[in-house]
Amino acid sequence: MKIQFIILCSVAVLISCGGEIKKPVEVTETVLDDSTQMAKLLANDSITNQKTFVACKNDSLDELACLIAGIDKGDSAIVLNRFFKSKEFRKFSMALSNRWIKYDTIKYQKLVSFQDEVIKKNVETKKTLFYPFSGPDILYAQTFFPEADQYIMMGLEPVGTLPIYDEEKIEPDSMGNYYSAVNTSLHAILKFSFFRTASMKEDLRNEEEDGTVHLLLLFLKRMGNDICSAKPITVDSLGAISYYKSFPALKKKGGINKGVEIVFTTKDKVAKKLYYYSLNLADGGLKYNKGMAKYLNGIGEVNTYLKGASYLMHKDYFSAIKNVILDKSSNVVQDDSGIAFKYFLENGKFDYSFYGDYIKPIPMFKEFYQADLDSMYKLKGAKEIGFGIGYNFKDKRSNLMFAKRKSY
Secondary structure, eight states: OOOOBOOOOOHHHHTTTSSOOSSOOOOOOOOOTTOHHHHHHHHTSSOOOOSSOOOOOOHHHHHHHHHHHTOOOGGGOSSOHHHHTSHHHHHHHHHHHHHHHHHIIIIIHHHHHHIIIIIHHHSOOOSEEEETTOTTOHHHHHHHOTTOSEEEEEESSOOOOOOOBOTTTOOGGGOHHHHHHHHHHTHHHHHHSSOOHHHHHHHTTSSSSOSHHHHHHHHHHHTTOEEEEEEEEEEOTTSOEEEOSOHHHHHHOOSSOEEEEEEEEOTTSOEEEEEEEEOOOSHHHHHTOHHHHHHHHTSOSEEEEEOSOTTGGGSGGGHHHHHHHHHHEEEEEEOTTSSOHHHHHHHOOEEEEEEEOOOOOOGGGGGGOOHHHHHHHHHHOOBOOOSOOSSSOSTTSOEEEEEEEOOO
């Protein structure tokens, strides 16, 4: 059974708390079907039109994110009270919460410590964190780069639609398939630290969980953020962001550069933005994508993070995105699956520091062994990471390289 929830509201509500709109949008009336009560609740949230980008929270959208994340709102729930009280949700919430506690204990706290003791001291903060080939991995992006104001993430995975809530037609205990789909899609990232591309292709293209927006909201809530807004977007031929009328409409739209903009507020009451774009980053995909080329040219100075990138930028036909990173990045933090080390050497504009242990790639990627990187690890030495990350996901087998742009 396909789960359909309605969290559709007017465009005015969707765009009210994200700062200035880069391009005028035609406000189109959204058909609400039988969800008038939901729409009123959304419209009455404590969000007002603002010219400045400030901390905010959309109570109804945040409540939906809690449902996706298995965070029990109990009697404080406004709209989805019956769903939080359902047997299926309580089963899902208990299982996911136990899973998250285990992840927090075994791994997450080590990531936080590494950020505080290593990344924070060695990587200068930049407004924008660029994370191509990310899938929905805001988990590592925000953990390693918590000071960024905005996160630009890209991958092949579709954006998807916000779960649609129709109180009269959907029974809370009928949502078992949806909860099961969410649980399944978390397996690789929590166990191995990366999303498997093949698994994501299947996990995020089903009827229940149809794209990255589900996991983006889940991770943001599990890390303690409040959700302000989630807006369907595209990048037009001029490289400007256009806001779309609804997620279902975006899903049906043809073309490229479909995305989502999520505004959220951290535990420290700092407002931030997350952009995720679904597109092909190979040269063949970007060659005719003039709008995205202009968008990338205008992102300014960034820090870039690369993990579990399938060694794609070791290949000649991913040169365009590789050159964007080398041209725009003040710092690149990556495992060996990111940009091949030879391209950094050819560029000649970076200094390096190394962490962990460089060993041969896993058998699937054995052809991408880098003798020059191996030699550099042995020559310069490397400091311990203290946890596993990337395809060689066990400690003492994982590696990270920090590439810092030289000052001239």
